[in-house]
Amino acid sequence: MLRLRKVGLMNLKAVKKTGGIWILLMVIFLLIHFFYIIVQIKSDNRVIVDDALLVALFLYLNTRFFHLKLLNIKKLSLGELLRINSFPLVLYFFYIVAILQYLPLTNFANFLDSILLALSAAVFEEIFFRGLLINSFLANALQNYRSYLQAILFSSFLFGVTHMINLFGQSLSATLLQATNAFAIGMMLGAIYLRTGNLAWTILFHFMLDFTGILVSGTIITATPTSQKTVAVLIIDVLYIALGLLLSRKSQILKQRL
Numbered sequence: 581m582l583r584l585r586k587v588g589l590m591n592l593k594a595v596k597k598t599g600g601i602w603i604l605l606m607v608i609f610l611l612i613h614f615f616y617i618i619v620q621i622k623s624d625n626r627v628i629v630d631d632a633l634l635v636a637l638f639l640y641l642n643t644r645f646f647h648l649k650l651l652n653i654k655k656l657s658l659g660e661l662l663r664i665n666s667f668p669l670v671l672y673f674f675y676i677v678a679i680l681q682y683l684p685l686t687n688f689a690n691f692l693d694s695i696l697l698a699l700s701a702a703v704f705e706e707i708f709f710r711g712l713l714i715n716s717f718l719a720n721a722l723q724n725y726r727s728y729l730q731a732i733l734f735s736s737f738l739f740g741v742t743h744m745i746n747l748f749g750q751s752l753s754a755t756l757l758q759a760t761n762a763f764a765i766g767m768m769l770g771a772i773y774l775r776t777g778n779l780a781w782t783i784l785f786h787f788m789l790d791f792t793g794i795l796v797s798g799t800i801i802t803a804t805p806t807s808q809k810t811v812a813v814l815i816i817d818v819l820y821i822a823l824g825l826l827l828s829r830k831s832q833i834l835k836q837r838l
Contacts, residue, residue, distance in 0.1 A: 736766030
């Protein structure tokens with residue numbers, strides 16, 4: 581009973597510490613958003629500046645206050661790395677096909693904007709949600725399998741909830757679907773990060789996903805989904821979650837993390 585209580589208190593501390601970092605992000609984001617409203621800046625490209633500033637800010641805060649090790653790269657064979665990233669590698673094929681189809685329909689400026697928007701979002705969100713939040717949780721929790729699984733779940737939950745801020749610019753149905761999708765993707769990317777200790781793999785997938793979406797749609801705003809799109813997204817979300825749980829199975833996480 582005492583041990584269970586100790587585990588609960590330790591992981592409650594992890595939730596509070598990690599949630600506090602996330603709340604700090606939300607406060608900063610809202611301040612930036614209201615500043616843009618006041619000065620009437622509406623360009624999508626402001627996201628690039630926001631993400632660059634947030635990366636610099638949170639890396640500074642980590643160096644100065646959090647002291648979390650964001651990279652713990654594992655010595656894995658090429659075959660093991662390919663197995664861990666097998667589903668993303670399959671999706672890359674479809675992303676590349678879509679990119680090649682839409683390239684003739686876009687100009688260089690739009691192509692460059694798509695790259696910068698996707699890259700800025702991928703770098704910041706992976707450093708923050710996979711790097712800072714997962715490591716914050718683990719640094720304040722007991723070092724056992726349950727804690728590692730909770731770290732993935734909690735960081736993915738916060739990743740999904742964060743996307744609800746897009747209600748400022750898109751419909752409720754689109755935002756809810758996007759938040760659900762973000763949670764599912766977070767499950768997979770969190771597991772990939774824990775298995776490899778390397779943010780490069782998660783940044784690459786995040787970039788390819790966002791770049792393809794922005795290039796195809798021409799905007800960072802998600803359109804109100806049709807019923808067919810909703811079903812398709814939910815199906816792939818199930819696959820993301822299933823892969824995340826498969827990669828997070830106890831034997832693999834304990835072998836590589838403990």
